[in-house]
Amino acid sequence: MRLGIGERNRVALERLHRDVAGPFDMATAARVLRLPPDKVRRLLGYLASRGWLSRVRRGVYTTVPLGASEPSDWREDPWSVAVAVFAPCYIGGWSACEHWELTEQVFRGVVVMTARPIRSADVEVQGTEFRLKHLPETLHFGTRAVWRDRVKVKVSDPTRTVIDILDEPRLGGGIRHSAAVLREYLSATHRNDKLLVEYGDRLGNRTVFKRLGYIIEALGLDARSLADECAARVSAGLTRLDPSVDAGGRVLKRWGLRVNVELKREEPS
16 A cells, blocks of 8 residues: 655656656666665665555665555566566576467466576565576577567577577476477578577587487487487487486497486377
8 A cells, every 4th residue: 555655756667667667776867866765775665665655675666556556465477576686687497488389288487597696596576486597697598679668678589599498408497398498490481500509519518419419319309310410429428318307227328328307208199
């Protein structure tokens, strides 16, 4: 429930509504309102306590639509929150799979690839679970900009999305779901075999090629030339097909993989 607001504070609130897109920190508010940091800190805390702003996390706020029936329950768009809290970053993993319609599965939480240091891979902000992976900004390639209301957000393009979930299958919901995403990618207009190889080379983790080549063969996907490109890039050493699964399995020397999760081909309809 909103409480009363004075004229000076109302003008400040109107400026924030008009000039700020999405969640904002104190530095942004100080620039928009042309106030010193100590006054901005007190003002934002006051407006939040009166229900005119919503606190996203410490030092980060968002304006509340004037028509919101329960201002205290207002939640900002999670992708916009990611930009405010984890930038420089991009949306990836299963969240990008959903965005590009590479899966029909609905996941809880949002996957964010961030250049910021992280203490935990799982963080909750405004009731949304974020799955984080630290990734140097030099490796933030293969993204596209999309708009969420007035906030520009980077999301991995379809090809980079596939590379990321092969690099770390947990970000794709596990290797079985990642394999299903690859199947969809190779049958969709997004498919670009040359770009897959280029992105894999740029990322620099040859395990990506082990998993990619193996999945193509295991599922009988129509990508023989791509599998050959992968075979030419297989590195020495043994890697688990799904590193998040603590299980044994047969060793496949051709791909340098311990197949600790079995993949099944789709039955013909």
